[in-house]
Amino acid sequence: MADEQLFLRSKVIVEPLVDRFVAQPHTVAPVPASMNLAFLHLRLLESYLQNPQVHVAASHNPELRGGYFINIPEDRADEVRDLVAAIKRDRADMLRFAEAIAEGQELLRTNATGFDLTPLYPQLPEELSGLVELAYDTDNQAQMRFMEPLLYKSKVYAEDRQSVQLSFETGIERPFILSTPRLPSPDVLDIDVPFRHEGLAELFRTRIRPTSLGHLRDALGLDDLQAKQLSTMLSPEPSLAPDRHIEGGGRIRYFGHACLVLQTPQGSIVTDPFISADSTAGDRYTLDDLPDFIDLVLITHGHQDHIVFETLMQLRGRVGTIVVPRSSRGNLPDPSLALMLGNQGFSVVEVDDFDEIEFPGGKVTATPFLGEHCDLDIRAKSTYWVELAGKKVFVGADSSGIAPALYRHIRNHLGTADYAFLGMECDGASLIWLYQSLITRPMTRKMSSSRKLSGSNAEQAAAIMTELGATEAYVYAMGEEDWLGHVMATTYTEDTYQIKQIEEFLTWCADRNIKAGHLFKQQEWRW
Template sequence: MNTDQVYLKPNLVIEPLFDNWYAWSHLISPATAAMNITGRHLKIMSSYIQAPAAHAAAVKNPKMLGGPFIDYDGKRVDEIEQLRNDTLENQKELIVFSEAVKELNLMLKAKAKGYSLEPLYEEVPEVLKGYVELIYDLNNQPSFRFFEPLLYNSEFYNETSQSILLWLTDNDERPFVLSTPRLEDKDKIHLNIPFSHNGLDALSKMRRTPGSLSEIKEKLNIPPDMESVFESFFTTELPKAYEKYTGDKVRMRYFGHACILVETKDVSILIDPIISYYGYPQEVDRFSDMDLPDTIDYVLITHNHQDHILFETLIPLRHKIKNIVVPRSSNGSLQDPSLKLMFKSIGFNNVVEIDEMDTINFNDCSITGIPFIGEHSDLNIQAKICHHVRVGDFKMIFVADSCNVESKIYQRVQALLGDVDVIFLGMECDGAPLSWLYGPLLTEPLARDKDSSRRLAGSNFERGKGLVKAFNPKEVYVYAMGQEPWLEFISSIKYTDESHPIVQSDLLIKDCKANNIVAERLFGEKEIMYLK
């Protein structure tokens, strides 16, 4: 191998970890990270140590897919116990922080009775003093908000918790990652570097641009005993060249789940990036990294869920992203951490916040944020937005998992923006209960019947039909269903023809076709050309 001119193999996974757990957005902001350490990681590890056989049985049960069960077949208990002990030692500050949040909530519940909150600042737990403001809402319900930028500049934000796991995949099969920590593996390289490390950009560029093996080894500080494994991640074989789109139309490419690439000869817009690997036998056709442009003008993020913000895709793309557009959060609430602060902390220096009905204009295009409702278990979360994208006179909306519980909202949006040509909407209308995602943030348990009623669910047939009626599109595409095999590791979804979301989306597609609207549920890959 000519070690001065090597390429990164297209099936190399650059997997971000936090304390050996798969990293997602709630593990970056210090407040949500603290709550997930105590309310998720430590609980799952302790449960596995006590009953490994029960975890092994649960993992084999399809009905339990996505549950809080470690997938090591009841083995490696000693290693999990060591990881738990390391977490208790290394994350003392965040564990104390988590307990202080619970203590603060209890204090406010007991003592904030509608009178001034000023005397209660003295009773704020010591570790939280200077990081919180005590507040009432207009119904005199007490709460607090964090000064989140201060937390990022405190001992509670520690980049040494971040690391990167490098490994080669040879198929789409991966176990569900959010409930199983990573343990040592001789075929994988574990780099103790933060997500912002510029060596990750240099490594990622080598997918298309050859580089020196010795230089990238030095940049990433590869230990001598891992050099042979590291070298296996590279090849001298030229990758397939990207063919830049140079036509006069708008090209739409579906990459799977909620990931759509919109291109003209001048502009590229990528929504909710989740990109499949290639370089191994595949049963489902798909676009992959080789189909992305060398520069992405705008990456649009719809909301702060792990299947829409995937660091495993975003960090390798960081070097080619000009702007990443995120919804603005509610500024300091525990359940709604700032996406702008999060992305900046992990090396994205080009973050643009967008509010509802804000517009970004460029060339002959515009991006307008429109309301995203539902799918967040009725929590006050503002970091969610749908996108109205205009290219020339051609208009599309990407509503992701927004659940159209009140059609008048989108009717009012239509009155301002007019009809659209194409709608992309998610119809995963079962959804998990509140506790599946937000459980670690709760300071008091929620009754099971209430938890079950507040779901992370998108639109069903009737609600999807209301959206179509509001915007009068020529085409409707159901997407963001998590059906692709390369999504299962993060979505934990397996449908049958009788699954409720499939039945409901079939009804919408049938209804659209009956009204002369082109309609389809997207799967795998799709390319469509449109006139501007």
């Protein structure tokens, strides 16, 4: 079998890990990763060790779905204890850096009163020296600006944190990624290589182009046992869908959540790729349905359900460029998506509002994105306007209609959309749910709850459509697909507020003869 030409089996999944937690932007980019490790994950692990039964029971309580509880059986508590010890020993630089950030923030709160900031530099913790700039905004509010490119070259960014686990899709929901680390298991293959390792690109290219087990073993540096495990994940036959390409016109396919695949015979685009590997389910498009080469991957923003490392990693070697919105350069909650993905081995281009990128058979224009980030100063977010095969498509993601005039400006600049794809998670989680590790000053629950990760409600979505003048409107599923639970952890019923708002919006569209729908699992448009 060592020389036989083989393909990666369709149902193989990968979970990229950092210190055993599933990789997502807040665990990869150096500044939030340090704070997430120190102020969330380490404390969570220590809480679990104090009372494992409480964590396990809470993890299985449907009413607490998406809560910060560790779903690991009590009889594996010693492994969690070993993980805590390893983090404290091996990540001391990161933990100290996080503490230094908190100390620096307090220094500014106490001493930055509108006067010269120069005397504060010597008072900063040593760990921040040369890595931050102190600056006021025009209201005399001081902040630290991080020299993020330098941090990727420092001890704060440690590639030996990174590894991957390969296993088979079982259809059983995996534990919530923000809270439960992935421990070793006999039924998974652990490979201790950084995400940018070329061997991983070689492995995932075998979904479309075969290679030998011997080649993969050498490329990944596997031992005998690992090679044996990998052999079970390979097949002599590909599982690629015969209709993954088109010969004429244009096509859009909905792959679930916020993921669209837009194609012409000349080129293809994927938005926010979050794609199932379960090709036997029969009710969805999967990795098997992707075109062999993807010209552009469009990332709308940096939340864990839009930058999905387990899907992105499997596209290494078959993507031309990943397009990301430009960040604010060094702002604490707004890490550079370009730096983050570039350091994982991807070719990345940053765009600002109304920047244009051409691809074979079409053009993409970045457009503004409003709201959804709990009123934090996060600028790495973009919607997109895609022109292909004579159609114009507005990819709205979770952008809100809080200022409808914005979409009038988009229409004036780019014309009328044929299709608009919108997000309507209009009662999202509170600020603390996602950003708690970055908040270094106590915040009241009432304040946090007033600032949410929310897209448009019915009125705001209707305002977007009124201003865009689009002829068709489609609402993304809000984590409703069953293969997204380990990331989304959402639960809806027909009486849930968000669902009622979508129904109200669809009624509004029907009353105006606008073709509309609430997307779920898969759908296709052809012209």
